[in-house]
Amino acid sequence: GFHAWLASGPGAASPDFLRQIANQVIPRSRTPGAGEVPEVLAFVNRAMPAGLYGGSETTLGALERALDGMVASSRFVKATSADQVKVLTAIDKDAFAHRAEAGQEAAVHALWRCVKEAIVVGYYTSETGGAHELAYELVPGRFDPDVPLGSVPYLSNYWLENVF
Amino acid sequence: MADFDAIVIGSGITGGWAAKELTERGLKVLMIERGPLIEHQSGYVNEMKAPWEMPFHGQGDANLYKREYFIQSKKTMFFNEWNQQHWANDKENPYSEAPGTKFEWYRGYQLGGKSLTWGRQCYRWSDTDFGANKADGHGIDWPIRYADVAPWYDHVEDFIGVSGSAEGLDILPDGHFLPPMELNAGERHVKALVEAQYPGRKLIIGRSANITRPVKDRAPCQYRGICNRGCSYGAYFSTQSSTLPAARATGRLTLMTDTVVERIEHDPATGKATGVRTIGTKDRKRGQFTARMIFCNAGTINTVGVLLRSTSERFPHGLGNSSGTLGKYLMDHATAMSAMALINGVDDRAYYGNRPNNIIMPRYRNIGADREDFLRGFSYQGGAMRRGWKRGGGTAGLGAGLKDQLKGPGGWMMVFGAFAECLPNAANRISLHPTKTDSQGLAQVEIAFSYGPNERAALRKAESDAREMLEAAGATILATTSEPDAGGSAIHEMGGARMGADPAQSVVNAFNQCHDVPNVFVTDGACMSSTACQNPSLTYMALTARAAAAAVSKLQEGAV
Numbered sequence: 001g002f003h004a005w006l007a008s009g010p011g012a013a014s015p016d017f018l019r020q021i022a023n024q025v026i027p028r029s030r031t032p033g034a035g036e037v038p039e040v041l042a043f044v045n046r047a048m049p050a051g052l053y054g055g056s057e058t059t060l061g062a063l064e065r066a067l068d069g070m071v072a073s074s075r076f077v078k079a080t081s082a083d084q085v086k087v088l089t090a091i092d093k094d095a096f097a098h099r100a101e102a103g104q105e106a107a108v109h110a111l112w113r114c115v116k117e118a119i120v121v122g123y124y125t126s127e128t129g130g131a132h133e134l135a136y137e138l139v140p141g142r143f144d145p146d147v148p149l150g151s152v153p154y155l156s157n158y159w160l161e162n163v164f
Numbered sequence: 165m166a167d168f169d170a171i172v173i174g175s176g177i178t179g180g181w182a183a184k185e186l187t188e189r190g191l192k193v194l195m196i197e198r199g200p201l202i203e204h205q206s207g208y209v210n211e212m213k214a215p216w217e218m219p220f221h222g223q224g225d226a227n228l229y230k231r232e233y234f235i236q237s238k239k240t241m242f243f244n245e246w247n248q249q250h251w252a253n254d255k256e257n258p259y260s261e262a263p264g265t266k267f268e269w270y271r272g273y274q275l276g277g278k279s280l281t282w283g284r285q286c287y288r289w290s291d292t293d294f295g296a297n298k299a300d301g302h303g304i305d306w307p308i309r310y311a312d313v314a315p316w317y318d319h320v321e322d323f324i325g326v327s328g329s330a331e332g333l334d335i336l337p338d339g340h341f342l343p344p345m346e347l348n349a350g351e352r353h354v355k356a357l358v359e360a361q362y363p364g365r366k367l368i369i370g371r372s373a374n375i376t377r378p379v380k381d382r383a384p385c386q387y388r389g390i391c392n393r394g395c396s397y398g399a400y401f402s403t404q405s406s407t408l409p410a411a412r413a414t415g416r417l418t419l420m421t422d423t424v425v426e427r428i429e430h431d432p433a434t435g436k437a438t439g440v441r442t443i444g445t446k447d448r449k450r451g452q453f454t455a456r457m458i459f460c461n462a463g464t465i466n467t468v469g470v471l472l473r474s475t476s477e478r479f480p481h482g483l484g485n486s487s488g489t490l491g492k493y494l495m496d497h498a499t500a501m502s503a504m505a506l507i508n509g510v511d512d513r514a515y516y517g518n519r520p521n522n523i524i525m526p527r528y529r530n531i532g533a534d535r536e537d538f539l540r541g542f543s544y545q546g547g548a549m550r551r552g553w554k555r556g557g558g559t560a561g562l563g564a565g566l567k568d569q570l571k572g573p574g575g576w577m578m579v580f581g582a583f584a585e586c587l588p589n590a591a592n593r594i595s596l597h598p599t600k601t602d603s604q605g606l607a608q609v610e611i612a613f614s615y616g617p618n619e620r621a622a623l624r625k626a627e628s629d630a631r632e633m634l635e636a637a638g639a640t641i642l643a644t645t646s647e648p649d650a651g652g653s654a655i656h657e658m659g660g661a662r663m664g665a666d667p668a669q670s671v672v673n674a675f676n677q678c679h680d681v682p683n684v685f686v687t688d689g690a691c692m693s694s695t696a697c698q699n700p701s702l703t704y705m706a707l708t709a710r711a712a713a714a715a716v717s718k719l720q721e722g723a724v
Contacts, residue, residue, distance in 0.1 A: 025562045043221050051226035053557075088562060096560035117557030124553040124570070125215035125222060134553065134571070136214065140517035143387045146349035152516035154572055157215075159389050159518060161552030161573070163241055 013060035016077045018044055021063075024081075024088055025119045031133040034123040043122035044115070053114045053121075063115055066108040067091075092116070130156035168194040168418070169719070171440055171455040173425045173470060176277025177701050178688040178708045179461035180407030181320075185712035186459070187414040191719075194453055195417060198424040198445055198462075199274035202250075204404035207275075208394030210246040218245050231255060235268050239655075242281060247392040250280045259465075260597045262612030267496075268652035269465060269611065275421055276403040277463060278655070281392045284373040284400050284520070285545070286326045287698035288317050288337040292531060296585070297694050300539050303493065303588035306693050307665040307674035310337065316706035323410075324401040324705070325379035327521075328371030336526040336698065343376045344369045345385075345521045349513035350548030350576040355523075357637040365528050365633075370545065372521040373401035382406070389518025400520070422446045424604055427474040428458055428483055428684065436683045436724070437483070443604050457683035457715060457724055460661075461708070464494070464689035468594045468660035469609045471671075471686075484661070484671050484678035491594040493662050494611070495586040495695045497654035498619035500646055503630035505639035507548055507576035514550065514573060522547045525580070527697050529625065538621035540585035543697045544630065548578040578639060582626035583654060584619050585697040592651075594660050613651035623648055656700055658692035676711035683724040687711045 022044070023035035034040045048055035067076040070087045079087075095109035095116075123129035130136045134156035144152055156162075169191035172182045183195045201207070215222040224245035229237035236251040237243050243251055252271035261267055272278040291310045297303035314337075321340040329344040347355060347369055355367040374385045382398035382405055391400050398405035411417040426441045429452075439454035460467040468491050474483035482490045527541035528534065551574030556566055592614070596607040627646035634641060664670025667679035672691050678684040687708040689700060718724045 026567050027564055029564065029567055039216055046220060047223065050220060050228070051230065052220070052223055053226075085563065092560050092562050096558075113558075116562070120557035120570075121223060121554065122221065124556075127214070127216045130215060133567075138212065138214070138388060140387045143346060143515070143517035143519045145346040145515050145519075146352060147514055147516065149512050149514045149572070152514060154514075155516075155518075156553065157518070158549070158552045158573075160241065161549050162554040164554065 011058055011061040013064045014077050017064045018060060020077055020084065021088070021115065022119045022123075024084055025116055026123050026129070032128055034119050034129070037123065037126050037128045039126045040119065040122040040129070043126070044118045047118045047122070053117045054110070055114045055118065059111055059114055063108065063111040066111060124156050124162075166439065166454040166456050168192050168453065168455040170194075170457050170459060171196065171453060172459045172461055173440065174277060174460075174462035174466070174688070175275050175403055175408070175419070176272065176461065176463060176688075177279045177282065177403070178704045179277065179459075180279060180403030180411070181705050181708040182459040182461050182687060182712055183411040183417055184407040185709050186716065187411045187416040189712065189716040190416070191716065192416050193411070193418065194455065195411070195419050196423050196425055196440070196442060197275050197277075197419070197421045199272075199421065201421040202275045202280070202394070202404065204394075204398070204409070205396040207404070208396060209249070211390070211393045211396060213246065220245050222246055224248060236270060238268065239270060242392055246390065247281060250274060250392060250394070256603055258600070258602060258608060260600055260608050260610040262610055265612045265614050266650045267611040267613040268650045269657075270652065270655045271463070276408075279402040280394055280404070282701060283699065284391065285522070285524075285699040286321070286328070286339075286371050286373050286702040288339055289313070289696050289698070289703050290335050290337055292335055293694065293696035296540055296696070297588070302539065303694055304662065304664040304666065304669050306663060308663075312674070313703070313706050313710065316710040317702065319709055320702060320705040324373050324406055325375035325377075325382070326371055326373055326702070327376040329368055331366060331368055333366065333526055335531055339371070341371065345372065345374070345376060345519055347523065348515045348519070348548055349510050350507045350550075350578060351523050353507060353510050354548065354578055354634070354637045354639070358633045361636050362633065364532070365525060367523055367525050370521045370524050374520050375399055385520065387517035387519055389520050391520050423451070424606070425462070425470050426604070426606060428470060430474065430476050430478065430483060430681065432476065432478045435681065437681055443606075445604065456719060457685065459712070460684065460686045460690070461688045464657040464660055465594055465609055465611065467686060467688050467690040469596070471661065472594070472596050473606060479680070484680040484684060486680050487668055487670060489662060489669060490671055491660050492590045492592075493588040493659040493693070494592040494594055494613060494657065495588060495659045495692070496613070496651050497656045497695055497697065498584040498586055498615050498623055498648040499654045500582050500623045500626065500648055501643070502544065502580045502582045502623070502626045502646070503634055503644040504577065504579045504642045505634040506642060507578050507637070507639050509638060510576055536625060538618050538625065539587065540618070540622070541697050542582045542584040542622050542626045544580045544582055544626070546579040546581050548576055550574055550576050577642075578634065580630040580634065582623055582630070583697050584622035584626060586695045587616060587618050588659065588662070588694060589616060615648045615651065619648060620646070656689070656695065658689040658695050658700060661686045661690040662693040663691045664693060675714040676707055677715070677724070682718075685711050685715055
């Protein structure tokens, strides 16, 4: 229907766009980068039209259009990784430096915050990010209230710690 | 010959207790629940699922929530994709708010009601609490005191299991506790500094219906922190884990789900209720069941709704409403996130496991020699934790640096949320809307609710005290507020069928028995005449067990 058209029509993001920016936010280390994990990409693609983090069907496409205007080639996905990092670092810094009045800030900052949050959440709630990069233990079985930092596994499933 | 000895309307915290106590005392009981059947263990459909096994990784469909769970989904600390089926669908279950007032009504329309999703905090009320209305003249005097309820608190705690620490405080009487859960490093740090500088204030672990030792066949808490999904260990009290198995074990319980009670029938010749009329919420089938007595446990607002709908020539304004107070004096603790701060000095400490419990600071204002410019008091609930990976989505940073930073916990944060006592006020009331109906075709309840100057003054003091204490503990304040959350936010709605000695001013007597209709009992939050400033569920349970014992002896004596 209409929503599917919006997400895949002329204003849609290029196939590579989400994969590339996800890897720029969370790159490969000893574990895969966010863009390499199909379930992270699937999560972000579902989260936007479902309205999570203020997203919509048009969020990814609009972010890509905005980023296209910031690289010399006018195609963000064709830019070198170094150029992408340069553009994203600047936007990221501004987007979190100050929250302008609604409607006053550049649209790209709001789009970036939304997509970045979805990538971070998608990654650490994926099996790769949640259980391999960090530890996942559904049944801790005990509570250690006060131990030296680093002496116990750090769980991705600290639920309350990740609500806000 | 009646179909049943007793009908219990509702299967939540108090309905389950009524069913257990009445069946164990030999009565044949019908328990009626408006929502679907959720069996212990097998019914907890998302309990074991990892985030990546959920369609939205546990974050939920925000647009669906906006359309259909627009009230329930505001409880972001509790409501989520794993447990959304344990909350009422707001769109399908509409209610009205009186013009110019606001009340957020949180509901669990399923077997077990809100016992599946409650916060599990269990506190006894003290004589200061039961005596509060008499002391300052707001509301009517409770006809009972701590000594009347104490043995029933014992009875309830022994059965459900409550973990907590004995502190010897008059304002918050100790109970029969299982070993307490422990304070984490951040909380220990703040406790030491605050208690040293503010004698008389105590920062202690919550008293919680999460068990720390086996209770009968229920296993102790595994520190998963996912109680609201339902717990197959039975490690917290719910109808499913605790009272329902006991009631079923008697062989005297009939359970009916997907059925809403339209009204209670009354026989003017005998002056007693004769039974209930019901509507199937799925099949729309109408039914009628008779009983020798009725226990109203539908939850404060729905219990009042049933009574208001039960009109007759004798009771044109609702069953048991000769006093004219039915529906009036609705209350809810006034809550605010008094202060949120970063804790300094413990960054080298960590914890392991999800403790499903918070800290509390019991009331210390307006007791002893302390006198404030507001009446009654407030208590704090909150806790300390280290921020998780979610912080990465809300702060600057990307690439290898971000990923590396998120490999470990963030800074320590501490929150102090206040629960202020709510004065009884006749203008805060539940009524039936004259024209709007719900999905069963029954009149919608209309709620009129607002906080007054006393609640606001208490929350202002709570804000300044919280700020002062956290600063004294060396913390960095991030935010403070005294603005009350919307009414209903505490999910401690109380009143509407208040208890009192005088039939002209109250709906039920000291044994939760309707003054006007001796075989109708109201033992959920509707019976409350004041709110204290601690969580009320343990008191509801104790009053229910006490009322059930009284009801059965009265029944045997032919007095109901």
